[in-house]
Amino acid sequence: MTLRRTTVLAASGLMMLGACADPSMTGTSPTAAPAAGMSRTQQGALAGAAVGALYGATRDSDNNNQGRDAARGAILGAAAGAIAGNILDRQAAALEQSISNPNVQIVNHGSYLQVILPEGILFATDSAAVSGPAQSDLYAVARNLNQYPNSRVEVIGHTDSTGTAAYNQDLSQRRAQSVAGILAAAGVASNRLVAVGRGQTQPIASNDSVQGRAQNRRVEIIIRPT
Template sequence: MMISKLPLAIAAASLTFVAACDTTGPNQRQNTQQGALIGALGGAAVGAIANRDESNRERNQSALIGAALGAGVGAAVGDNLDRQAEELRRQLRSDVGVSNNGRNLVVVLSQDLLFATNSTAVSGVSQRELGIVANSLNNYPNTTVNVIGHTDNVGSAAFNQDLSQRRAQAVASVLVNGGVSSSRVRTLGAGLTQPVASNASAEGRQANRRVEIVITPN
């Protein structure tokens, strides 16, 4: 029966996940472990379903093999995100944000660092920081890059939408000029629609004026 193989598939995935865990690395390689678990569970399920016409024993064997392969792929993706995040944090300025949620990596640069008021010309300081990001993207090529511009709520929605799009395109151009394939890079202007702080204060508006570089494994 289908139920009879489920505990074995889950156990196989869990055992593979435990074996893949490395608690000696920075932050205990949490995203490597998460990727291994997700990959193991997915691989076990695919292995079992793909061989549903075979005997229980053969299906369980397929689930074990799928779990092992899935864990390896998932762990590799998570490990790459961990490594890339650690490298970027070491190399970039302290006021450039780098966050890693296990699914993608987000680099956040303040628009006040990137641009002069109402300008889309990337500053010299930010050219250097974006050069570091471009080099990292070239070292980890199997990803898609979304560059998203954001503004505060000063001015009309239409003005901010256009400004955020042009600033996202300016940042993307620097990355492409740094050797990143244009086929990997997408741009989006979010305007004032996705604030991370209240626009009621100067500090909040400053936080909302930003460009996010979202790096997602393929």
């Protein structure tokens, strides 16, 4: 059996895994909507099957049972991927229910979650002190992280291009540290947290307009399962 055929067979088995998926987790919100009608559980299983098949085949030392090893790897990978995808589905849904500010975006990328907090709800201009209302939402994020402890958390600060690059780098770092500090104060283990400033280097919109600059001034919380 060739590696390609094994991977295709493993992917075909995804339909059986899909039958076990929680139907309530299929596209409950625009930010977590599954691609091509598939839940994150199913997408995770498919990706895990492909990676597992490749890993299983390459682990065979004499190539005598490459097809069998690929099949075993695909099965194990699909199961692990399905579990990870289902957990992210549930964590994203819980976050959406617990965060009160509608301007906070929660994006499920399939392998990690991204929480996007605009500057306007976090900080005053040129300040790294988190506002009172925003602290409530950050405590909600912290409770969620403690409910789902098997992840590492990257807090990333971003600015627009107004001012010098050095100033923006420093401001973004201080803002990331402020947000990470609140998560830690709310009980998230410090060894799970990393705070990074990106300054003006990673815009998501044009800095030539007021609206674009406002989008670029943000803090992102990236939640990666471990």
